[in-house]
Amino acid sequence: MTLEEAEKEALKCVHCGFCLESCPTYNVTRNELFSPRGRVLAFREGKSLEVFASCLFCRRCELACPSGVNYSKIYVEAIRRVRKLDVSSVVESPKLLSLTLRALRRSRPYLPEPREPLTHKDERAEVVIFPGCVTSVLFRGLVEKAVKYFRAVGIKTEVVNGCCGLAHLHSGNEEGARRAVERLRERAKGRPIVGLSSNCVARLKEEGLEAYDFAEFVVKRGLPVKGRAELVTVHDSCHASHFGLGKYTREALRMLGAKVVEMEEPNYECGAGGYSFILNDDVSEAVSEVKKNMIAKTGAEAVISTNPVCTLNFLRKGLRALHVLDLMEA
Numbered sequence: 001m002t003l004e005e006a007e008k009e010a011l012k013c014v015h016c017g018f019c020l021e022s023c024p025t026y027n028v029t030r031n032e033l034f035s036p037r038g039r040v041l042a043f044r045e046g047k048s049l050e051v052f053a054s055c056l057f058c059r060r061c062e063l064a065c066p067s068g069v070n071y072s073k074i075y076v077e078a079i080r081r082v083r084k085l086d087v088s089s090v091v092e093s094p095k096l097l098s099l100t101l102r103a104l105r106r107s108r109p110y111l112p113e114p115r116e117p118l119t120h121k122d123e124r125a126e127v128v129i130f131p132g133c134v135t136s137v138l139f140r141g142l143v144e145k146a147v148k149y150f151r152a153v154g155i156k157t158e159v160v161n162g163c164c165g166l167a168h169l170h171s172g173n174e175e176g177a178r179r180a181v182e183r184l185r186e187r188a189k190g191r192p193i194v195g196l197s198s199n200c201v202a203r204l205k206e207e208g209l210e211a212y213d214f215a216e217f218v219v220k221r222g223l224p225v226k227g228r229a230e231l232v233t234v235h236d237s238c239h240a241s242h243f244g245l246g247k248y249t250r251e252a253l254r255m256l257g258a259k260v261v262e263m264e265e266p267n268y269e270c271g272a273g274g275y276s277f278i279l280n281d282d283v284s285e286a287v288s289e290v291k292k293n294m295i296a297k298t299g300a301e302a303v304i305s306t307n308p309v310c311t312l313n314f315l316r317k318g319l320r321a322l323h324v325l326d327l328m329e330a
């Protein structure tokens with residue numbers, strides 16, 4: 001991505017405003033400066049780029065735009081100039097990530113206790129399990145369960161820890177993001193990758209890797225599942241929604257016997273995008289509250305979240321958030 005490419009994208013905007021209502025930060029502020037159109041204009045004029053700091057990078061505006069503006073290209077170029085914090089080196093090192101999360105836990109007691117990422121490799125492993133950086137240290141139980149499940153259904157796996165590069169993009173570090181994907185591509189050696197963090201899966205798919213969300217892999221391979229039947233609602237994480245991954249989550253839940261009660265807008269942003277799950281400014285907090293109310297209205301016993309950052313935000317808001325794997329017997 002070059003500055004010229006981002007500028008070319010910004011020039012495609014015809015100010016129609018079709019993106020406004022799709023944008024969660026506009027939705028809670030009703031302020032043009034917090035809208036995709038306002039942000040694109042700021043980029044075109046080369047000023048007030050700080051309006052990108054409140055963007056949750058959910059990409060809902062891209063789905064709504066009739067002119068095909070690739071907002072992501074503009075976002076990455078703009079955020080690079082305004083973001084003071086770059087977490088790239090932290091997410092690339094499980095040790096550093098654990099230390100950081102442990103420190104954050106003092107003021108954020110809802111964060112699970114960080115653990116060492118799981119190392120596992122079957123001989124002649126045919127499938128790569130990719131937990132994603134946050135899942136590997138905060139939700140290691142899910143990784144253990146995935147390994148056990150695949151063993152039970154006769155699939156040999158290797159766990160490959162690391163980052164998909166999405167966190168790098170939130171810092172505007174495109175080169176770091178590209179390197180993260182290449183590292184993963186090398187370690188996968190052409191084997192299918194099963195991800196436990198659906199937004200990371202979306203990124204890997206976008207980069208041309210053969211990646212599947214856990215539920216997607218189970219459904220596409222017709223693998224057997226057993227589990228608990230609960231009344232749940234499904235949150236469709238933002239990037240994963242671009243690839244329609246939510247339909248596999250629902251199908252896997254149906255196979256488990258769970259009953260899904262749909263919320264008003266399953267792919268409405270959870271409020272944690274970008275760095276908001278750490279920073280929680282007023283705008284992201286207002287978005288989180290909208291989402292919480294949508295979930296509460298369903299009367300479900302739990303919200304199914306396939307992406308760890310969304311899960312953390314739901315836990316922060318006092319909700320019971322589960323991954324599909326949490327409902328499974330492995």
Ligand code: SF4
Nearest residue numbers: 023055056058059061
């Ligand atoms: S990425 Fe999401 S928060 Fe950012 S401008 Fe687009 S719709 Fe709004």
Ligand code: SF4
Nearest residue numbers: 013014016017019065
């Ligand atoms: S929908 Fe697309 S073209 Fe219309 S204002 Fe939004 S970004 Fe610009």
